[in-house]
Amino acid sequence: MAEAQTDSFIETPFDAALSERYLVYALSTITARSLPDVRDGLKPVHRRLLWAMRLLRLDPAGAYKKSARVVGDVIGKYHPHGDASVYDAMVRLAQDFALRYPLVDGQGNFGNIDGDNAAAYRYTEARLTAVAMQLMGGVDEGTVDFRATYNGEEEEPEVFPGLFPNLLANGSSGIAVGMATSIPPHNVSELIDAAIHLIDDPKAEHSALMDFVAGPDFPTGGVLVDSRESVAEAYATGRGSFRLRASITQEKEKGGGWYLLVSEIPYGVQKGKLIEQIAALIAEKKLPILSDVKDESAEEVRLILEPRSRTVDPDLLLESLYRLTDLEVRFPLNLNVLDSTRTPLVMSLRETLTAWLEFQFQVLVRKSQVRIGKIDDRLELLEGFLVAFLNLDRVIAIIRTEDEPKPILMEEFGLSDRQAEAILNMRLRSLRKLEEMEIGRERDALRLERDELSKLVESPARQRTRLKKDLASVKAKFGDNRRTRIEESAVAREIDWSAMIEKEPITVILSQRGWIRAMKGHVALEEIEQLKWREGDGPFIHFHAQTTDKLALFADNGRVYTLGGDKLPGGRGFGEPVRLQIDLDPDVEIVNLLVASPAMKLLVASSDGRGFIAAAESTLAETRKGKQLVNLRTGSRLALIRPLPAGADSVAVVGENRKLLVFPLSDLPELARGQGVMLQRYRDGGLSDAVAFRESDGLSWSLGGESGRTRTETDLSPWRAARGAAGRMPPVGFPRSNRFS
Structure with missing residues (x-):
């Protein structure tokens, strides 16, 4: 027994086994989970969701069905993963603030722009949108290959053939092993115009495509403030980023007051967290020229930002908000996709559109060839029916008198097996004269259609003309106006925050045990000596300063920390431990505390x-952890x-x-x-x-x-x-x- 168990072991180096298995996992993550296909812009989970909904007949004109039913079919037949991940993917397909052209029509709570999660799948219902039907159009017409599902019981399409530029229209994001993808959404009208231009001029430069695709078009609107050169560089290389700002206007009130109205927020920013971020700036006095933030949103976003006073410079407030909050973000571009051979690579905008058009040409030719085959099959039967009508009496006689009429019909009239079988299966009502005329008309129409399809398959020029016509139809059906405005603007400038702080004299007092306080005014030494201290504590360092000063605290571990004069606790009581404001270990001693004036040398x-x-100015740190000054x-x-x-x-x-x-x-x-x-x-x-x-x-x-x-x-x-x-x-x-x- 022991020998049998030993024989089943395979000895191999641990590092080789680990490397081999991790490589398999990495490839699986890259090709079957995280990266979208350049042809339909979908990851496997999204493709399987739409396919399952199609088989459930959840058409746009049909009734909704429970999301739980869809998720159950997907994980049971096509996608053997967790139900939570599948439902999360389905929710995103239904969110109009996440997808530029949603593929799922959701009914119920599918989340909102505030950042609230969707309701559980037992409470929501869904069906497909017209865009999803367009994306799957022609999937039953032999245009793409099918493969067996994970258990071999069902089949699923490898890719959807529909004429809709979903990859760029809806974008995608994902993290694989050693690589990632981040594709922003675009306007479908612009994409189709660029695709038509590429059909006419396959060697068109990126500068020419920029005349059609000016930049991303996010579902939440906003303002794209990058220069044309920066956007063009990102599209040419497939890597870069786009600087996106909220749509903010200055609204004036009676009496000379004003406020800032935020009507659109950057893509991917949760409104609830954005409000918390702005409120924290106000509470922590990091933006003293801002007084309040109010959320008056209903169906549309409406945030009110109130300045401290009407004399505040609106441009200064805007620049400050852009630098300190997510009212300005950078959306990364990494056009990393799977090509037609399932190979991951980073493509430029032109390469992406070219790959999609090549696939659409293949779909068009393959669809035509499959249709030609069906026409040939039908014509074969129609020719047999016409032979039967021309020799109706003889055909009837053979059927009535012969025990095996099929071989005699085939021999006497030169019919094929399929033709003879079809004649024998013909109903009596089909023998009327009118039916003969309809068969003749159908044959002539099919011959004409076959001739046109044959010319289409053989002529690249006809294929280009046909695809351009079909693209124009898609644009007329789904095209809309751009939501994200393009207004080039410089990067928000550095703000002198001390200029926003009201300058007041203070006396900074640090005790031996590290308790700090700031008394108003410049207090005399005699008053400091009369202060009360905690038991076992006493005075250590004290000096006069201003609320606008930056204080440098030096510790015996060689690090220096920065304190704002306006952030110090008041002079009442014993103050607060300075370690609450900086990350200073309890066993580290304080060496000195002083005002770090720009001209001071230490x-x-x-x-x-x-x-x-050391220059005092160079000792200032930006974070609680401080910076190392002495090694x-x-x-x-x-x-x-x-x-x-x-x-x-x-x-x-x-x-x-x-x-x-x-x-x-x-x-x-x-x-x-x-x-x-x-x-x-x-x-x-x-x-x-x-x-x-x-x-x-x-x-x-x-x-x-x-x-x-x-x-x-x-x-x-x-x-x-x-x-x-x-x-x-x-x-x-x-x-x-x-x-x-």
Whole structure:
């Protein structure tokens, strides 16, 4: 028994087995799930949904049926996947804000532009739209191949042959393994005009097609603000993006007031989340010139954006909204599709239309050939019927007298087996004279139709003329006006947000345990000393600032964080932990907090004696996580950050070993980030303090005590040496704290 089990094992390297199986999965995802076919623009799940609905006779003029019935047929016969994914695909086909030309006519709650989900499939009903019927037109006429379903019990078409440019008209999106697709919807009238132009001139350039297809046409409207050159580049390469804005107008009120009216939002943006996004800007005071947002939408989108006052610049408010919200988005273009051989590739606009037209020519020829075959079959029978009518008495006599009339009829009148069988199956009522005349007329009409079809199959010129005529018919039936306007506009400019903040004086106070507050006005030191602190806490850093200032907080892990002066908590109580505003780990100590003015330079030094000069402006960070300023070596920390005094030309460094060193400030590099250079070399310990000063003023330090006196040493030649030296003992009276202040 054990030997039998062992014989069933196949030894193979694990990496080879994993690679082989993952490749199979990847190919399956690419070719049978995520990418649309260039010929009908559908993924397998969408094609199977429409096919199942067609077999259920859910025609546009017929009655609706429960969505659960459709989903059940799809997953039971054609698509062995989860019912939720199939129903989600069906819901999207019915949403007029998701598809430019919906393929499913839904009845019930199929979701809305607010972002609400559709009702469960047991509550909704559906049927096909006229566009879906057009897309499937001719599928029963031998125009495309059929394949067996996953269990071999049914058949399904490999692709739909209908004359409708669904890939570009409705677009598609999907993520496969190692590749993705993103195709925006377009206007079918423009696509058909471009296709007709390509029929007349197969070598037409993209610039010529741009005269017809100006850009995407989204079902939710909006404004396409990219330049013609940018759109043309995206269409020529099959990759790019389109900048789409909401449709916003300025509405004036009596008394001089005004508001912004949003009547169309960008494609793919959920209105509910957009309103939440704008409301968050107002609540967090990130856009102080905006006062309120109201949703007055009914059937149409109607959002009211109220400015803080009538004196607000409307253009400034619009630019701010475009930069901070989804009132402006970028829709990616990645024309990655499966071609007629089921090979994924990225096509240009011209290549996509050309591939679709080639398929339509094949459908036209194949449809004609199948029709010719049916006509030949019918003509064969009609010829036999006419022979019977011309020799009616003899045919009747043979049938009445012969036990096996078929071979005698075939031999005497030169009939084929099918003709003889048809004559024997003919009803008596068909023997009237009128029937003979109708058969003759039908034969003549079929011969004329066959002749025209034969000419069509043999003549590419006739095929082009016929396809152009059919395309014009589709345009007349489904064509409509463009919804997305095209208005070239520059990218929204950078906004000076500090200009929107009301400038007020504040006093910033940071406690030893990291609690921060901002008192109104410039408070005197005596008042700060009288403030109350949490138990075990006390004053650490305080300074005067303005609400428009940006504050830089430096931590001993080498990172710097940015705080807005207008975002600080008020001066009542103990304030708030600064760690609520930035992502600062609890075990990381705060080194300094200061106003990062544009012209300020900072002396940066780490505990291992390395340092450099940094521009305060370059330390500002955009996110809560801050930015790394100092690349610390293992075991070291950021020791100090100090502003450079005006006119400073020297640096004094003192180590924990009480060695003092003085060298020129010009020896330090200015960096945006780094380890810096060696300031002072230590055998034991590390850096204790450093300060920049003007040599002509001498080096000063505090004498300590309550007197507040300082001492200044003007002759520094004993301690002057090259940067990176060890230094020597400081003058008598230097503070035992080893700090200059």
